[in-house]
Amino acid sequence: MTTTDGHINGHSVRKLNFGAGPAQLPYELLENVKDEFLNYHGAGANIMELSHRSSTFAKVIQDAEQDIREILSIPESYAVLFLQGGATAQFSAIPLHFLNLKPSQTADYLVTGYWSEKAAKEAEKFGKVNWVVPKGSKYQGVPAEASWKLSADPSYFYYCANETIHGIEVDDIPAIIPKDVPIVCDMSSNFLTRPFDITKFSVVFASAQKNFGISGVVLVIIRKDLVEKNTNKSIPLILEYKIQIDNGSMYNTPPTFAIYIASKMFAWIKQQGGLKAINEGADKKSSLVYQTIEQSNGFYVNFVEKKYRSRTNIPFRIVTNGVPDEKLETLFIKEAIQSNMIELKGHRAVGGIRVSLYNGISVKEATQLVNFMRTFQTNNS
Ligand SMILES: Cc1ncc(COP(=O)(O)O)c(C=O)c1O
Structure with a gap:
């Protein structure tokens, strides 16, 4: 007999996985996926074998969006996008869209570890990046705000809410940031582990393979009005937010199975x-x-x-x-x-x-x- 934590006849067939991602999924979710594996809701096929244009998949992505909007109280003024390229693609998409949003043509990056450092270095390929705290930190915390060097009127302020490698979490937007500065946040490794007010952010993104699914999809929650302000005409199609917004995350073939798993995780979070x-x-x-x-x-x-x-x-x-x-x-x-x-x-x-x-x-x-x-x-x- 299989029990809810993966024991069969008293023996565990599952290992306990404390990995940093891709990570362990709830056992009952995997069981549910197994039940639907050969025949998704009577379709006679796995969801991954069906067209992303089918009404069956349309319902999956619509349910996923509805659930995440409910979980985080996301207003209509924000788009919810299910994209590819992982969080890493967002390291490029964000500066490409927003680095020149303000006359300063500078973005402020709070670098607190490996991942924000990577994002800052990627942004530097496209324009001016101001490192808010000096380079060369040992990444064992966040330097005192009084020591930060902020730009006068940056295009945006970027930070990583949780540094997965260094184990550093910034649990709210630093109070020192003026209210009118657009905030961009990489929440890949702590997304959906705590409530937060999305309306304080301009862009939040998170890879799925840690807290809400499997690799292949990155969730981007973004202020629609900010996307409209983009003037850069040289953004690669695959990174363009407006195209994905206009096409419901389906400008090209989306990662259907990863979205299906994310949808199950959102339902699971609601159930919890x-x-x-x-x-x-x-x-x-x-x-x-x-x-x-x-x-x-x-x-x-x-x-x-x-x-x-x-x-x-x-x-x-x-x-x-x-x-x-x-x-x-x-x-x-x-x-x-x-x-x-x-x-x-x-x-x-x-x-x-x-x-x-x-x-x-x-x-x-x-x-x-x-x-x-x-x-x-x-x-x-
Ligand atoms: C905080 C953070 N940002 C970005 C990434 C990169 O994500 P991906 O591999 O999905 O591009 C990771 C991956 O572990 C991460 O932990």
């Missing part, structure tokens, strides 16, 4: 009780891990300033005699695998261990991990 419930779960899961780190007497160390600790990506080192102990970290990863927990290796840029706690990870599963961490410490210190 919406973002309020998801937010509480994210608090619980991350607190479990941070408490375990804090109570380890320096055995586990997370280097991020407390205020900016990410709830979705927690990098840490195992330390002996004051230095990271790579041997012990390798053993940790090996024994975790033996205990059915995978994808815990830290990103090569920071090393050590990284725990990702996206929406597909339950509080129970996070508890399993911290139990393992405690036992590992007892056995190795």
